[in-house]
Amino acid sequence: MPRSLREALAGRVPEPLLRRLRAFDIVGDIAVLRLPPELRPYACAIGEALMRVHRHVRVVLNQVGPVSGDFRTRQLEHIAGEHRTLTLHRENGCVFRVDLSRVYFSPRLGTERLRVARLVRPGEVVTNLFAGVGCYSIEIARHSQARRVYSIDLNPAAYELMVENIRLNRVGDRVIPLLGDCRALVRTRLRGLADRVLMPLPELARDFLPTALEALKPTGGVIHFYDFGSDPDPFGPSASFVREFVSAHGFSAEILSCRKVRSYAPRCYHVVLDVRLSGLSGF
Ligand SMILES: C[S@@+](CC[C@H](N)C(=O)[O-])C[C@H]1O[C@@H](n2cnc3c(N)ncnc32)[C@H](O)[C@@H]1O
Incomplete structure (x- = not known):
């Protein structure tokens, strides 16, 4: 079992590009990446590798634009896993229902x-x-x-x-x-x-x-x-x-x-x- 996303992607994504992978967020069972353009062709492989490393992640999304507008929302594209943006996030002893595409x-x-x-x-x-x-x-x-x-x-x-x-x-x-x-x-x-x-x-x-x-x-x-x-x-x-x-x-x-x-x-x-x-x- 690979221990890190980089390890899981070794041999599937060229090493110099792997260094461009940034930190990602996990909200409930959804991971949100911000892939630089040069990694977009590998989005599918990255999403699947991420789900192998983080076993509780069921959805992987890529944020394709900045947080914007009055509601401070972001544009997301689906990369891997189930097709949804709604999840339940636990934080500091509380639970929060969150829809990442709408809030x-x-x-x-x-x-x-x-x-x-x-x-x-x-x-x-x-x-x-x-x-x-x-x-x-x-x-x-x-x-x-x-x-x-x-x-x-x-x-x-x-x-x-x-x-x-x-x-x-x-x-x-x-x-x-x-x-x-x-x-x-x-x-x-x-x-x-x-x-x-x-x-x-x-x-x-x-x-x-x-x-x-x-x-x-x-x-x-x-x-x-x-x-x-x-x-x-x-x-x-x-x-x-x-x-x-x-x-x-x-x-x-x-x-x-x-x-x-x-x-x-x-x-x-x-x-x-x-x-x-x-x-x-x-x-
Ligand atoms: C950065 S988010 C707040 C995040 C929230 N405090 C949290 O911890 O998750 C800013 C929020 O302000 C709301 N907002 C923007 N303008 C507003 C206004 N004039 N009155 C009330 N809410 C507003 C947006 O819809 C958005 O949900």
Whole structure:
């Protein structure tokens, strides 16, 4: 039995090309590769070898474009195994139904989701502005004594799966799924309710900072602000942006921590700043 994908492909794919194989993700029983163009002719052999090495994998897909659009979805092509994109993924003691062709999901955020869940104090109200299929919201409910988690997404497919995931994880007493634009939902229904706001969409976090402030209680609270950063100063521009925005509105911000969540290109990172805000009563 081959122990690695490279070993399984030895003799079937030329050695110099094998070195171009990148890390892949496994979501439930689906593997997602990102094959460079020169490996596309070997896609079938690579997919079958992957299933021999990882015996629980039943489907192999190739991501053929970037994550894009309002719903942050990706274009996938089938390479090997069963023809489906729906699976059940286990993470941090929870289970998540995910349809990779219709919603955003990354197993690489598991550590970050658990980190945030462990910061939540008993009795807190949390608003998650970009909830996807509900992973952060459900893990918070399972790993903390949060009083309530408002969990918003714009994508109807993500909302449907979130509703199912709330049921599967038995957190329906505390996680409230909401379908729609978080800007409108905060303004009309969730204004001033939250002790903590999650903004797990780095592409839009800066545009939605006013919405996050609006969602917080007048006494203030904590925002998890996701952004992009690069060396040599991965956190400085994000911190300056938050400080300047907040002080222009007469509030104060204390940066509690800065972390690299993952790298997406050499020396470029998806970062998170945990920020405590106070003096919000006029917002
Ligand atoms: C990067 S994904 C979130 C992933 C999720 N937090 C997780 O851990 O799997 C961003 C999500 O934001 C949603 N979204 C984009 N614009 C939105 C908006 N204006 N209001 C609410 N949700 C939005 C997308 O549909 C997408 O599911």
